[in-house]
Amino acid sequence: DTEVTQTPKHLVMGMTNKKSLKCEQHMGHRAMYWYKQKAKKPPELMFVYSYEKLSINESVPSRFSPECPNSSLLNLHLHALQPEDSALYLCASSLDRVGNEKLFFGSGTQLSVL
């Protein structure tokens, strides 16, 4: 199984809603990532978990709250988002958090904030 599965594929939410994005992998990878991608732009790193601990937070606003319940799961909790947070949210995993590891990406959650 070489897949990273993300749910939901599409999400529309209001600015007062609370929602969560989910990501799952069963490749035994110990590093998991959240990226944000706006249209026609490259992915931007948000968070990195290594061995279930948050190792990188790229100064992301607190309305985005990551969680890694176990080595296979990664969540992104959303609260009080702004319309400019509308984007494709990509989850990725790698064997370890080192620079030479290739990333396996999910197909993303397309988020629209109204």
Place this chain on the structure above:
Amino acid sequence: AQKVTQAQTEISVVEKEDVTLDCVYETRDTTYYLFWYKQPPSGELVFLIRRNSFDEQNEISGRYSWNFQKSTSSFNFTITASQVVDSAVYFCALSEAHGSGNTGKLIFGQGTTLQVKP
């Protein structure tokens, strides 16, 4: 500072043409890694190749080939006999080596949108 430049924003070719996607990078590190990823319309980024800074051998994989030249800080990607299924956004990326405080973070270029017409 690290930087990746993909000067070609969009390229359009007709099927069976060869096409080269350019990538130029900047880094002060002596050890680093370069990657190419493909993002088809479905959204997920797909890993294509990884090259470390000590390995300047060119690589060929089927219709894909990569030319790494440290002297010009370039890591170009050529698709031979392009096909409609090659239509996608292609990202070049640079990563620091982990250790000595480096994060291993990927620095992406802006991407090149390739359209292959039948």
